[in-house]
Amino acid sequence: MDGSRALDLDALAIGDRFRLFNFTRRDDHVAYLWVLRAMERLRAVHRVQVDTDDVAAALRDLAQVHDDVPQLDTGLRSRLDALADDGIVHRLEDASRAGTLERYRNRQSVYQFSELGYRAFIAVEDVLAARVRDANLSRLVFSDILDDLKALAVANRTGDQEQVYRRLSRLNQVMEDMVRRSAQFHVTLSEIVSSTETSPELFLRYKNALLVHMSDFMAELDRYLPRLDRAVRDVEETGVNTLLVRAADADDRPFLSPAERIEDWERRWQALRAWFTRRPGYESGAGELRRATRSAVSAVIALLRQLTEAQRGGVNRASELRHLAQWVYNTPDEDAAYALMSAAFDLGSARHLGGAHDDVEEISPRATWWDAPGIEIALTPFRTGRHAGPGLPQPVRVDTGQRADLRRRQIEARSAERAAARSLAKRGAHGRVLDDAETRVVMSLLTRALEARAVVAGRLKSGSGSDDTVVLRLVPDPVGSSVRTTHGVMHLPGFALEIVPRSGRAHG
Numbered sequence: 001m002d003g004s005r006a007l008d009l010d011a012l013a014i015g016d017r018f019r020l021f022n023f024t025r026r027d028d029h030v031a032y033l034w035v036l037r038a039m040e041r042l043r044a045v046h047r048v049q050v051d052t053d054d055v056a057a058a059l060r061d062l063a064q065v066h067d068d069v070p071q072l073d074t075g076l077r078s079r080l081d082a083l084a085d086d087g088i089v090h091r092l093e094d095a096s097r098a099g100t101l102e103r104y105r106n107r108q109s110v111y112q113f114s115e116l117g118y119r120a121f122i123a124v125e126d127v128l129a130a131r132v133r134d135a136n137l138s139r140l141v142f143s144d145i146l147d148d149l150k151a152l153a154v155a156n157r158t159g160d161q162e163q164v165y166r167r168l169s170r171l172n173q174v175m176e177d178m179v180r181r182s183a184q185f186h187v188t189l190s191e192i193v194s195s196t197e198t199s200p201e202l203f204l205r206y207k208n209a210l211l212v213h214m215s216d217f218m219a220e221l222d223r224y225l226p227r228l229d230r231a232v233r234d235v236e237e238t239g240v241n242t243l244l245v246r247a248a249d250a251d252d253r254p255f256l257s258p259a260e261r262i263e264d265w266e267r268r269w270q271a272l273r274a275w276f277t278r279r280p281g282y283e284s285g286a287g288e289l290r291r292a293t294r295s296a297v298s299a300v301i302a303l304l305r306q307l308t309e310a311q312r313g314g315v316n317r318a319s320e321l322r323h324l325a326q327w328v329y330n331t332p333d334e335d336a337a338y339a340l341m342s343a344a345f346d347l348g349s350a351r352h353l354g355g356a357h358d359d360v361e362e363i364s365p366r367a368t369w370w371d372a373p374g375i376e377i378a379l380t381p382f383r384t385g386r387h388a389g390p391g392l393p394q395p396v397r398v399d400t401g402q403r404a405d406l407r408r409r410q411i412e413a414r415s416a417e418r419a420a421a422r423s424l425a426k427r428g429a430h431g432r433v434l435d436d437a438e439t440r441v442v443m444s445l446l447t448r449a450l451e452a453r454a455v456v457a458g459r460l461k462s463g464s465g466s467d468d469t470v471v472l473r474l475v476p477d478p479v480g481s482s483v484r485t486t487h488g489v490m491h492l493p494g495f496a497l498e499i500v501p502r503s504g505r506a507h508g
Contacts, residue, residue, distance in 0.1 A: 021118035022086045029081075031070045034080050036121045039089070040061060045104060049092065049110040051268055052076050077421040086118030137185050137217040137293070142224035145171065149231035156238040156246065164243060165250035169500050172268050175275060182289055189296055214297050221290050226277040228286070236273075244269065333443035417441060422501075429483050429497045439485040442497070466502070473498040 009017075023032035038058035042050050050058075056076055063069040072079065084091035090110045113121070148167050155163035189210075235243065248261035256264065275285035283291070324344055331337040341347065363372055420437035429442055448465025449472055463474040477496040482489050 016087065017116060017120075018087050019090050019118055021124070023083060023088065024124060026082075030068075031072055031075075032079055032083065033124070034059060034062065034069055035072065035076070035083070036088070039111070040118075040121065043113060043118075049108050049112045052080065055080065055111075077109075080109075083117075084111065086117075088116060088120060090114050128448055137213065138178055138181050139217040139220040141174055142220055142228065145174055146227055146231055147223060148174070149228065149235055152243075153231070153235045153238050156235065156243045159246075161246045161250050164246045168243075168247045168265065168268070171272055175272055179285075180277075186292060186296065189300075211297065211300060214293055215298075218290060218293050218297070221286060221293075224278065225284075225286055225290070229278075229284075232273055232276050239267065418469050421467065425470045425500045425501045427497055432484070434483065434485045436486060439487070441467075441470075442472070442483060442499075445470070445499075446497075448472075449474050469502065471500050471502060473500075 018107060019260065023029055026032060038055050039060050044055060048052065056072070059069055059072060059076075080089065081091065083089045090113075092110050092112070101362060106123075140176055148171050152164060152167040152171070154160075155167060244262050244265045247265045248258055250267070251261045253261065278284045278287065280322065324340075328337050328340055331340060416437050417440070418433070420441045424434075425443060429438075433443060445465040449463040451465075465472050474492075474495045475498045476494060478494070480491065480493040481496040482491045483497065484490075
């Protein structure tokens with residue numbers, strides 16, 4: 001949960017921290033590891049600053065228990081100096097350790113772990129101590145988390161500052177342990193699944209325990225996840241800001257300011273909240289873990305079925321590869337062996353895609369393919385090597401609901417058009433402002449009237465247009481007329497509009 005802070009480091013800081021692991025890349029890395037183990041042994045008894053004699057004595061004590069401890073009496077100082085150059089230990093000068101004048105004249109150095117150096121050493125030890133059988137999903141931790149959340153809400157509500165700090169610290173540690181265990185388990189499971197071809201007996205030996213373990217974990221997670229979500233929200237109802245301030249006040253880390261402590265506890269609380277509560281559009285961390293575990297159970301069952309069928313039939317990938325190797329070995333020549341391997345592993349020659357540019361004259365015929373501009377290629381020849389075609393005609397899909405909706409909208413539009421036409425026949429088109437529906441009716445009828453106009457001696461004499469509701473006529477008028485709409489004024493020089501029903505009195 002604290003790993004996100006590593007993203008804020010720049011390249012220089014990352015390089016300095018990677019330098020702490022230089023001892024793992026040296027030829028005698030095992031000797032350096034035992035030197036650090038000896039210093040850690042002295043550190044455990046509060047011997048922080050040690051010299052070469054102290055480290056040598058600690059190495060002799062370790063040699064009595066472990067047979068592979070190297071003898072480093074001569075090159076011990078040089079190795080400690082190399083560790084100091086890498087930053088994993090600090091080298092200090094201490095003249096008080098010189099008992100004689102000769103030792104005083106010589107350099108008297110003492111060494112102690114640096115903070116980051118000790119973390120690097122512990123990280124290496126954790127990697128060396130990791131065992132596949134240690135991986136597990138902690139299903140019993142959910143009840144402890146629920147109890148801590150309930151106690152945290154009570155402590156914040158009653159103002160118990162120290163109890164708030166204790167519960168938040170415990171929740172943070174439990175969450176980090178759960179995240180680490182979950183990640184380790186799924187990585188280990190992936191390695192077991194991927195190595196079944198070489199060691200199927202390892203998988204078959206633990207299959208039952210593995211399935212039971214994951215099923216019990218998912219059942220416990222499904223049972224506790226709604227309660228944990230509610231418990232987190234109960235804590236937030238007591239006041240998150242008050243909670244963080246109380247935790248920061250009880251926090252006794254001397255190297256952080258109060259603002260930095262509040263910011264640190266806020267980051268931890270947000271990480272805990274994201275694990276058990278869902279945000280809009282995002283899955284909670286526990287929900288993602290449940291989905292990953294469920295997928296892992298499906299993968300294990302599928303792999304178990306595959307192994308069972310392979311053992312029943314006596315054919316698996318290893319046996320297939322052995323038979324293929326025997327066939328290749330018995331081929332008469334290299335060409336036959338190459339053809340057989342090409343067919344077995346689908347090794348074909350490279351397919352080059354090409355096409356014509358839209359403007360052929362734009363590109364010089366002497367331009368190389370590297371310098372010429374690219375062209376778009378369809379996905380079909382790219383994926384299959386065949387030219388793209390129109391394909392088979394697709395069947396017509398009948399959507400009864402969509403068709404009924406279109407029909408309904410058509411009826412509504414036609415009803416609105418008839419209402420507008422009746423309004424025009426009743427009130428006329430002049431002397432008022434037409435709305436949008438009336439404007440559309442006038443424009444439609446006017447278009448029909450112009451298409452059916454009568455021209456005598458080069459002059460338009462009359463014209464009419466109609467629908468099933470009204471009739472529009474162009475009546476000659478020396479003054480002319482205009483029609484006002486919501487979008488502007490339409491002028492009709494030399495004409496006036498006469499709108500009447502299919503049978504009835506006209507309105508101008």
